[in-house]
Amino acid sequence: AQSVTQLDSQVPVFEEAPVELRCNYSSSVSVYLFWYVQYPNQGLQLLLKYLSGSTLVKGINGFEAEFNKSQTSFHLRKPSVHISDTAEYFCAIHIRNTGRRALTFGSGTRLQVQP
Amino acid sequence: IAGITQAPTSQILAAGRRMTLRCTQDMRHNAMYWYRQDLGLGLRLIHYSNTAGTTGKGEVPDGYSVSRANTDDFPLTLASAVPSQTSVYFCASSDSQGREQFFGPGTRLTVL
Numbered sequence: 001a002q003s004v005t006q007l008d009s010q011v012p013v014f015e016e017a018p019v020e021l022r023c024n025y026s027s028s029v030s031v032y033l034f035w036y037v038q039y040p041n042q043g044l045q046l047l048l049k050y051l052s053g054s055t056l057v058k059g060i061n062g063f064e065a066e067f068n069k070s071q072t073s074f075h076l077r078k079p080s081v082h083i084s085d086t087a088e089y090f091c092a093i094h095i096r097n098t099g100r101r102a103l104t105f106g107s108g109t110r111l112q113v114q115p
Numbered sequence: 116i117a118g119i120t121q122a123p124t125s126q127i128l129a130a131g132r133r134m135t136l137r138c139t140q141d142m143r144h145n146a147m148y149w150y151r152q153d154l155g156l157g158l159r160l161i162h163y164s165n166t167a168g169t170t171g172k173g174e175v176p177d178g179y180s181v182s183r184a185n186t187d188d189f190p191l192t193l194a195s196a197v198p199s200q201t202s203v204y205f206c207a208s209s210d211s212q213g214r215e216q217f218f219g220p221g222t223r224l225t226v227l
Contacts, residue, residue: 009155032214043205044158044218051214090157094213101146101165101213102173105157 002027004091006106014114015083021076021109023091032094033074034103035065039087047089050074061085086113118142119219121206127225128196136191136222138206146209147189148216149173149181151202158205164189165211196226 007022025031032051036044048059055067065076074091088110092103122137140147145166150158150173160173164183178200180192189208193200206219 004157006157034215036218043220044207046215046217049215092158101209101211102148102160102163103158103216105150105159107155107157 002031002093002095002104004093004104004106006089006091006109008109009107010110010112012112012114013081016080018079019077019081019085019111021089021091021111023074023076023106025072025074025091025093027072027093027095029098030096032096033065033067034092034094035059035063035074035076036090036092037061037087038090038108044090047076081111081113083113083115085111087111119206119208119217121204121219121222123222124220125223125225127227128193130196130198130226132196134193134196134224136193136204136206136224138189138191138219139187140189140206140208140217140219141187142208142217143186144208144217145186145211146213147183148207148209149179149189149191150205150207151175152205152221153202161191161204196224198226200224201226 003026005024013019034049035047050067058064091106119140148163149161162181164170204222207216209216
């Protein structure tokens, strides 16, 4: 069975500092990879996705992620965070070439940006 | 309507009552999903539908049922609510390839 592990439940960081949110997954078959962001009392918004091709993926709001197949990781990074980046971030996978189209989510990482 | 709408936004419900959460999408997506979000657990799949007329069970289907009479609507029903069903419920949809899921704003349900 597939699974997604987000290693940090909370990440406090100062404004303008860099940040990395870690995500590892387990799957015996190929996957698509996603990062979603959830602002307080809102739904989930797609930050970026890896489907194929270049392993470095750029998303909205200055975020990027790198797919590392050998380490089964898809860590999210931003070189300089802003107060408005305070939110919950979810890593998710989609198992390719099966009947299952639903996503498997990690437990989330709460990013708290402090002034 | 743009994207996915859910109703109600929030609800407080007495245990044992029946409740239907509504979800409508206007993107003509074939696949739709219901997830529940609980603190520390992320989102877990309750039920899904790959196309109108078909449904399937996810990871946590007990106590919930769904129907998919047409492409746009995917209601979730709690036949007899229990306190452990207190959660935030998200509806989502995707195309047949599943390359991106779009989420509704959620329904916050409290069962007392």
